[in-house]
Amino acid sequence: MKILNQKYNRHSKSFEIIEDGVLVKEKSPSTSSEYKVHFEDIGTEEFILDKNKDFTITILLLSLFFNAILVCYIIFQEFEIPDKYILLVLNACLIPFYVVIGIYRSEFKNESIKVLKSKNPINFFYREKERKEVDDFVALIKESKKQFFINQYYKVDNLIPIDVQKHRIHRLYENKYISESDAKFILDELESKRIIEGK
Numbered sequence: 001m002k003i004l005n006q007k008y009n010r011h012s013k014s015f016e017i018i019e020d021g022v023l024v025k026e027k028s029p030s031t032s033s034e035y036k037v038h039f040e041d042i043g044t045e046e047f048i049l050d051k052n053k054d055f056t057i058t059i060l061l062l063s064l065f066f067n068a069i070l071v072c073y074i075i076f077q078e079f080e081i082p083d084k085y086i087l088l089v090l091n092a093c094l095i096p097f098y099v100v101i102g103i104y105r106s107e108f109k110n111e112s113i114k115v116l117k118s119k120n121p122i123n124f125f126y127r128e129k130e131r132k133e134v135d136d137f138v139a140l141i142k143e144s145k146k147q148f149f150i151n152q153y154y155k156v157d158n159l160i161p162i163d164v165q166k167h168r169i170h171r172l173y174e175n176k177y178i179s180e181s182d183a184k185f186i187l188d189e190l191e192s193k194r195i196i197e198g199k
Contacts, residue, residue: 004137006125039145041119051111068093146177
């Protein structure tokens with residue numbers, strides 16, 4: 001699974017692990033973006049952002065509802081309305097309530113977003129039904145990152161200075177991408193190369 005596609009309401013996201021990073025595509029009704037996050041820019045830290053229900057909107061809706069009922073009561077007290085129009089008048093009074101519910105309905109849903117920290121944060125929808133899939137994909141990103149760095153830097157290169165190569169091997173070991181024995185092996189190879197070259 002090198003691709004993860006997500007859809008939430010009218011928003012969609014696509015994540016693809018490519019050779020040297022992650023390609024992110026995001027679409028919403030008003031915007032569309034596509035960017036690449038290189039493995040060098042992806043950190044190891046992840047966190048979850050939870051969006052809870054907005055208490056202010058709840059109070060606003062309750063206020064609108066009771067005000068609409070009050071307006072209906074006043075209208076029914078002041079005017080003689082035939083029985084067949086009572087439902088029509090009641091719905092007309094509740095129109096502002098319906099409009100606000102339509103506009104702010106997404107504010108009543110608890111939402112979670114999982115963020116993989118990087119220069120351009122990688123944000124996943126993190127709803128209950130997708131959590132395992134997202135966690136597995138984040139683990140795959142980290143494993144792909146590890147393999148990328150091992151393939152890139154765990155070798156003896158004749159064109160790169162030995163000190164730079166040693167530093168890279170130490171970084172691989174510090175990040176736990178390679179074991180201590182692997183690090184010692186390649187460092188010994190580099191030291192042998194340095195002795196042979198007489199540097």
